[in-house]
Amino acid sequence: xxxxxxxxxxxxxxxxxxxxxxxxxxxxxxxxxxxxxxxxxxxxxxxxxxxxxxxxxxxxxxxxxxxxxxxxxxxxxxxxxxxxxxxxxxxxxxxxxxxxxxxxxxxxxxxxxx
Amino acid sequence: xxxxxxxxxxxxxxxxxxxxxxxxxxxxxxxxxxxxxxxxxxxxxxxxxxxxxxxxxxxxxxxxxxxxxxxxxxxxxxxxxxxxxxxxxxxxxxxxxxxxxxxxxxxxx
Numbered sequence: 001x002x003x004x005x006x007x008x009x010x011x012x013x014x015x016x017x018x019x020x021x022x023x024x025x026x027x028x029x030x031x032x033x034x035x036x037x038x039x040x041x042x043x044x045x046x047x048x049x050x051x052x053x054x055x056x057x058x059x060x061x062x063x064x065x066x067x068x069x070x071x072x073x074x075x076x077x078x079x080x081x082x083x084x085x086x087x088x089x090x091x092x093x094x095x096x097x098x099x100x101x102x103x104x105x106x107x108x109x110x111x112x113x114x
Numbered sequence: 115x116x117x118x119x120x121x122x123x124x125x126x127x128x129x130x131x132x133x134x135x136x137x138x139x140x141x142x143x144x145x146x147x148x149x150x151x152x153x154x155x156x157x158x159x160x161x162x163x164x165x166x167x168x169x170x171x172x173x174x175x176x177x178x179x180x181x182x183x184x185x186x187x188x189x190x191x192x193x194x195x196x197x198x199x200x201x202x203x204x205x206x207x208x209x210x211x212x213x214x215x216x217x218x219x220x221x222x223x
Contacts, residue, residue: 004156042118042201042213043157090156102147103211105156 003027004106006091012112013081021076021109023091032074033103034066035090043090049074078111086113116140118214120202125220126192134187134200134217142207148176148187149201151216157201160187189219197221 004025013019023032030051035043047056049068063085065077078085088108094101117139126132138146145164149157163169163178163185175188187200199216206212 040122040215040218042203042215044213045211088154092156102159102162105158107156108154110154 004091004093004104006089006106006109008109009107010110010112012114013078014114015083016080019078019081019111021078021089021091021111023074023076023106024072025091025093025106026072027093027095027104028071029093029095029104030071031094031096031101032068033090033092033094034064034074034076035092036085037088037090037108046076081111081113083113086111116206116212118202118204118212120200120214120217122215123218123220125222126189128192128194128221128223130192131188131190132192132219134189134202134219136185136187136202136214138183138185138202138204138212140204140206140212143180143183144205144207144209146176146178146185146205147201147203147211148185149203150198151201152198160200192221194221194223 006023033048034046037043046060047066063079067075088110090108091106092103094103120136147162148160151157161176163176168177173190178185199218201216202214204212
């Protein structure tokens with residue numbers, strides 16, 4: 001089945017230790033998104049790629065970086081995780097590049113920072 | 115500022131009907147999404163409305179009134195598996211998706 005896959009599902013890191021979360025998709029969608037969602041809060045868009053074009057949200061901290069080496073894969077790098085970065089990180093994809101297009105989400109990676 | 119308001123939590127009984135309301139204030143409007151999110155899982159798409167009126171999809175229906183900045187999600191014949199959070203999200207004029215914090219729906223037998 002075509003899907004959005006995120007690994008790992010649960011990630012534990014230490015304060016200040018870089019961590020990378022990965023997302024892959026078999027939908028062949030050209031847009032990929034990274035969201036941060038804290039408990040009982042709305043998902044917060046961090047950035048998205050339209051094909052290889054990177055679009056950073058204005059309030060996304062510099063501590064968060066992203067890479068998209070090809071259509072199928074996208075990575076979220078947190079350079080120096082702080083306690084406030086503990087959250088669920090959701091990857092989503094859509095096809096066509098219009099925000100009216102439905103976004104399909106992966107299962108998420110829950111990040112714990114010790 | 116841009117804002118989405120929806121109730122934090124609702125409780126309903128199995129087999130009943132529940133309506134989850136959402137009001138939005140955005141700079142421009144290009145449609146409204148409803149997503150379902152079970153605890154610890156990713157949101158899954160339920161509906162997209164851009165025109166006024168009711169759209170029905172099985173047990174779930176979604177309504178939009180653009181003039182009132184208002185939408186609701188109607189769930190019929192509630193099942194225990196419908197216990198989840200329901201997220202409302204509106205697209206503004208720049209096609210930015212503005213998310214609500216979600217309504218946690220608790221279904222009781």
